[in-house]
Amino acid sequence: MWCQRLAWLLRGRRGSAGRRWPWLPRGPGPVLAVPARCHPTAPASPCCAWQLHQDHLELRYGSTVMRLDFVWLRDHCRSASCYNAKTSQRSLDTASVDLAIQPQAVRVDETTLFLTWPDGHVTRYGLEWLARNSYEGQKQQVMHPRILWNAEIYQQAQVPSIDCRSFLETDEGLKEFLQNFLLYGIAFVENVPPTKEDTEILAKRISIIRETIYGRMWYFTSDFSRGDTAYTKLALDRHTDTTYFQEPCGIQVFHCLKHEGTGGRTLLVDGFHAAEQVLHQAPEHFELLAKVPLKHEYVENVGGCHNHMIGVGPVLNIYPWNNELYLIRYNNYDR
Template sequence: LQNLLKGGVTCWALQQPNFKSLFPLGIHGHHTASKSLNCAWQQHEDHFELQYANTVMRFDYVWLRDHCRSASCYNSKTHQRSLDTASVDLCIKPKTVRLDETTLFFTWPDGHVTRYDLEWLVKNSYEGQKQKIIQPRILWNAEIYRQAQVTPVDFQSFLETNEGLKKFLQNFLLYGIAFVENVPPTQEHTEKLAERISLIRETIYGRMWYFTSDFSRGDTAYTKLALDRHTDTTYFQEPCGIQVFHCLKHEGTGGRTLLVDGFYAAEQVLQKSPEEFELLSKVPLKHEYIENVGKCHNHMIGVGPVLNIYPWNKELYLIRYNNYDRAVINTVPYDVVHRWYTAHRALTVELRRPENELWVKLKPGRVLFIDNWRVLHGRESFTGYRQLCGCYLTRDDVLNTARLLGLQA
């Protein structure tokens, strides 16, 4: 694992300013530089440095050629690159650089001219962008969520107005859960809701699923037993992004739904024990779904760490936690295995703190959307007849809808 961790660090170092030392400069070409009131730039041997809007930015020359937005390099109708990047000389440098008001002009050795608006460079540079790209979220425990008094969105307003849909998606993005109320308690209406924000992700459980405790499938979900907190489909290479639950009927006792913000718990682990957080993000695990019941034969395997982190900004984006479906650990040697169990215990302790548990009773008419990459769900055991319907959604398409409504996603 030491190597595994080192690998991550090296990769990160490549993005640091000192990466220059990896490319020793043999030739000391002359530097050109310029300064205007609030903009200064300098041509270095292996990069172009720009100071503008209180930001120091460093650009690779191939990058500057590759992102040319001229008509021959970029189709602004389709937002697609026409330039063949592989045809760019990897040692390319501009012949001349000139600033005119707020536009930088680069003339390349073959005479081609690339122009960049300074604001565009700030918005698209590594240095200008990296601060802003963390998804805004409100991490919660039961108290924080209750205090926020998040109101459910009405069925009609969700279906018929952009404001309703936007309010719903804003809640969903911030908290990882959101409710719609006054929904007619049928599978068809639930499907309508799902299709308003996304595409339904068809899986081995079907498109829209409908389940009760009849053990029609080889999984504990299809019984009356309690289910501890977990995320679903951990045994897919890409676990389902969103889960939709609509309880159509329950004549009996128990059966409350448990919700826990996995990102809140992970944040506690990061604060208390960064090494354990790191281990949970580095050790790959298998999850498995093996089913042989009736006509259903399935064997699914998904591999990935419990905590999934974007390497460029260290943002946590997916938690994969299902102790029922976790497969044999054989991806790391015994000593790492033991440290992993310790780290897994630390996360489990946080996930199980009573103050982090939000208990809700699903009722006909109230549809719950869960971000299955962030919020864990579980259920209390129950008696009597209980019918749930729902589906999984593709994550890309939910985020697409959110972006089209002007939300950051």
């Protein structure tokens, strides 16, 4: 029953080519119940028109045409009895929603859609909220705006590093760091004292620290104390780390505490920029990298460390509703 209800809630999603997801049931064809109406709006507001069908409401707001299933609308009611605004959590039991539910009355004003349900319950939806949260609205949105770069672009951008004191003690310093990180995928903090303890203080300023098979914070050098190429003197080519985790780490903090001799240069690559090039030059290859799962594996038997971890997933991970790339999982050493 739950699978059926979840499928019903998702049945309006379509793929990038407009194809309905093959594992979701098709609903009955639309039956016109009420003629389309264009309601007067304030001069600065976009025209809103709606059309009632057997199982959904078609709503045009500005340039967005939304197909809003009645079950989805009832499930997303934000009234006090259906949604706890203090915890931002749903109170309504989705399993209690009748799959054949239809509103008894529909009304739209300049900013709000009003639906009256068979039990008399009235739901109010802001039109802007619907435009942002509908399937059609989600397709038009970018979840994570980014600036794609190569060496030349990044050098010309002259992205500033953040001083450690400003980063730790001011909201402006933290904000600038986070903006750099979210836009470019990398960011730098200068003048951090060369200790693990100070590095941990800095890391906690960004987020919680995730426990791993290496611990929460750890040293590494070319002593082969762990069964990984990173603990050798061999150069490392381009890769992403922790591909063998079920969920690879999203943020990594590196701090060079001491350097003697030569070598040790860091190679940074914008994988999203590389993926964009593949998409334009060989879209069939992009599709292959986004669909075919690869197994990444970490096998360690060094000293007292015995670990065997496997992570499976495609190289390019994209949101299915707007084809936006959000994660790259690739490490040729661990395949």
